[in-house]
Amino acid sequence: MDQVSLPPRALYAAAIEALTGRIVRALTGSDDAFRLGEGLVDDDELAGLAAVRVLGPDVLTPYTVGASRLNTQDAEVLVAAFTAFPGTDHPVASVPAWRDWATAQWLNNLGVDRAISDSVATYSAGSTTYEDPWAGWSDTQMSWQDWSSLLAQLAPLATPGMGSPVHQRALNRMLDTARGATRAVLRGDHLTAAQLARWLVAILGLTPGPGVLTVAPLLRHLELIGGGDLKMQLHIAVARAAIPTGPLDESR
């Protein structure tokens, strides 16, 4: 295979920033006709495709929780991104493998042509196409710190309609997740806090169980003091979009 000449790091960072911003706008309502491929090739196609891989399943959030409709061209952008940056070197049971798995799941759920989702799965981490990347996974040895760190990395899975073994365990580890979110705020790590708040909304909605965090004020707090980090804003936007009814109840 020919050596691809990679664009400089700054170009990657700019491409990630640009794509993240477009997704945030799509989710917050000022862009209801999100096209994944749009603008990706303006500066450097490879950087654009890399951005798609970095954001993982979150590039589909305008279609899964937002109002945009996925079309074949959008799906083919994903195939191109997976082809350019396959995840096949990643271990089977790893965060990249689970994120790739989630992308393929979404493509299926969104009803794209099976050939497209299959080809994404083929380039996924650890794949032979239908290998279960969750086989043998267990969280029983994880402290609340380890658990919440893992969950933060898997925030792109915390999207309504997605299910996984992590979701099942998250139902039983709400307190550990809330502890992780609390710890992140106290450490000034607003990105991790937003990732875990997104999980809390995905699993719990906004109704707190006893001893469990109320999420609405946390989301608002992060929005107002978390600074301009677009990645953080993306997680908050997905969390807000996942809330089924109306404005957040701030009363509790």
Next chain:
Amino acid sequence: MNSIDTTGWSTSAHQIGERAWRWLEVHYRQFELPSDVPVGELDAVRHLKPIAELALVGSIATREGSLGRHAAGVAETLMEFGWAQLRGGDLLVDLLRERPFDTFALESYVSFVRAGRRHGELEALLAHLTTLRSARVPEHPPNRTLAVLNAQRLVGLDAAWDPSVVLARTWLGATPEPWAADLATLYAMTHTVFHLTDFGARPRGLPSELQDYLGAWLPVWLDVYLEAGHWDIVAELLVVDLCLSEPTYPPGAWPRVAAAQLPDGMLPAEAWRDTRNPATRARNHYHSTVLAALAGTVAVARQLDSRRS
């Protein structure tokens, strides 16, 4: 990592307590009151607070009797020292003559009462002050009002307030968002717990919903301040755990505090604070070391008496 370490914390707690008591034995005399300063000009923080805090840990050790003969001996020494510094309580009477509406005298005196020392004239004065309408409208932070209330209870004065009403006005009483904590709110929380439970003597003083709340969030605050090396608040949080009906003895925290303690027994207030300057060493780090002695003492006591209510 989920399994509870049932022995590691206990070894550390013993070590922390025993070493801290050794440090206190060597250094307590540095907190003698200056002989050339009139009572009315004694500084609350610089002069009086260390005496009161040494007496506090002495009185808790006297009450618990958990850490063996050496600690018990040092505790008795601290009580004798403090009582002598306060001229057997006369100095507190003098203080009240200067500043009758300052509750410091009562809050200090209670430690001596805990360890069996009483002063009749002082108590008559305190009883009078407690009956004043003025005493019923405290402008203190609510957690300090709880300190006064606990002192009134132990001294045998008619309490001026309903503790549940005061508790509702504390930070902890509001069961706040746990991420809305900082050092100021956490110190307020630890003192709320200390005074409601009299430093672990009566866990029932803390309502069960607050016990649940602390069970959920103490591990997070401990984790954050262990990482920061803020040993003073870490030690306070460990004592809070010991004041609960069912302490968890956070197994990851005790060995880290033991590791932070210096060979002479001093627990630095913060990992980044200078510990070498002999002129400031004791003054800057006595509070955290008092807490280390307190934590070790109450930890061993609760281990022996875990079903205390």
